[in-house]
Amino acid sequence: MNGELCPHEELAVGWAMHSLEPDEEAVVRDHLPTCPTCQRTVRSTQEVLAGIGGAVRQEQPPPRLRARLMEQIEHIPQDVPTPHGPRHAAPTPPRPQHRRRTGRVLLAAAAAAAVLAGGSYLGVRMNQLSTEVTAAQSRSDQLNRALSLAADPATNRAVLRTGSGDEVAIVLSSPTAGAVMPMNLKPNDTSHVYVVWGASTKAPVPLAVFDVRAGSTDPQLLTWSADAHKHTTFAVSLEPGRQAPPKPSEVLAGGQVAPA
DSSP: OOSSOOTTHHHHHHHHHTOOOHHHHHHHHHHGGGOHHHHHHHHHHHHHHHHHTTTSOOOOOOTTHHHHHHHHHHTSSOOOOOOOOOOOOOOOOOOGGGOOOOTHHHHHHHHHHHHHHOHHHHHHHHHHHHHHHHHHHHHHHHHHHHHHHHHOTTOEEEEEEOTTOOEEEEEEEOSSOEEEEESSOOOOOTTEEEEEEEOSSSSOEEEEEEOOOTTOOOOEEEOOOHHHHTOSEEEEEEEESSSOOSSOSOEEEEEEBOOO
């Protein structure tokens, strides 16, 4: 085949990336020696991958990091009922053609697509994927910092419960850092924000704000201070706007730091 276009060109890209299924590999193995177009596609893809292969660090959050965080929380030496987060169904294994690609592999896929679609696409897609990798790295960093906070002996823990006793969040507080782990808080929209209150004083004091994303129970690091750490009772409310008001409109849940 000597034409400029070949229906197997996309498979040639997958061949260069070692991402084909066995039956697809067999097709390309038989086809490639007879097709100069696909041979050039393989060479071009390999060159692009070699150029960007080490450009971006893979920073996907470790899959068991949240479990480790919860384990650290459970082992903080404080006498409180063991919190139970929402149960999640076991994830359905993805089909082979839908394998997750993270970090370097995502960027490689964008580069390979550029071989077929043209160089202008590469710049746009590379920027998009770099943003995704940066966001993944940020989530990983937050989880690691929350894990360190939970493991710190100086950290206080307060389980926040509704009036009916349902656990909705855990507040972690140290002299220099704070975090909240949503457990049964509904996601908020951009016109509302959750507020953590210090309730040890006569009038509640707004300490920090945070958001809850749909489908996420990841811990949220809080802007914290030594004064915030002085509180031994905390509460949470959902407020209109994006800033904490002087006083809560309605307290959703509250709880005290468990005695050591």
